[in-house]
Amino acid sequence: MQDPMRRASFLWMAITAISLVAVICGGYWLFKGHGKEALPPAPAPSLPKMANLPRKQPEIKPPPKPTYAPDAPVLEQARQALREGITPADAFAMAATLPEKPERADAAFLLLEYAAESGNAEAAMAVGEYYDPSLDLPSGSIRKNPAYALEWYQIALEGGHPESRNRLTNLRRWVVASAENGAADAQALLNTWP
Known part of the structure; x- marks a missing residue:
């Protein structure tokens, strides 16, 4: 028992x-x-504004919302050409001949970026212009970013594009002015400027 x-x-x-x-x-x-969903970050505390500091303006405006259907015809033409294996030179040429439609900037960017990544200095220059906040050129849904503009302009410069040096000079002026107005991103970019 x-x-x-x-x-x-x-x-x-x-x-x-x-x-x-x-x-x-x-x-x-x-x-x-493990096993629980990530909690959203706590909101940043609201600090009082100091009267003697200049008010910080947003450094770069967000891109406008696309006004075209996601599969707009010109954009679909560019995607189709890339899927079918268009050459970088033909992609650059196609970007220049796209018809003027609302989605043209995004379609051209896809083609130009492909050509630029393949070593086309003129395409690298054009991609840099999409990102360049110092230029008032249409950029579709591509957000302006001075660091990306700098990279693409340097690639264009290394490829021998004659206008790239002027674009780099203008971009640097814009970054210096933004840094002087208190933009931390601009100051960081100046600290690493080649």
């Missing part, structure tokens, strides 16, 4: 030990963030 009681007692202790290990492992798993 004592042997079955010992077995039951041992079984009860084993079940308790396994349950305890499961609870500890589960707690550790939850504590480390």
Whole structure:
């Protein structure tokens, strides 16, 4: 009679030990963030404005919302040409001949970026212009970004594009003015300017 009681007692202790290990492992798993959705970041505290500091303006305006259907005809033509393996030279030529439609800038950008990544200095210059916040050129849904403009202009310069040096000079003036107005991104870009 004592042997079955010992077995039951041992079984009860084993079940308790396994349950305890499961609870500890589960707690550790939850504590480390597994099994739960990420919480949204807490909002930044609102600090009082100081009267003697200039008000910071947004450095770059966001791109406008596209006014065309996602599969607009000109954009679809560019995508189709890239899927079919258009050459970089033909992609550059096609970008220049796209008809004037609302989605033209995005379609041309796809083709120009492909040509630029293949070493076409003129296409690299055009891609840099899309990103350049110092230029008031249509850029479709491409967000202005001075760091990207700098990279593409340097590629154009290395490829021997004659206008790239002037674009780099104008971009640097814009970045200096933005940094003087308190734009931290512009100051960071100036600190790494080649």
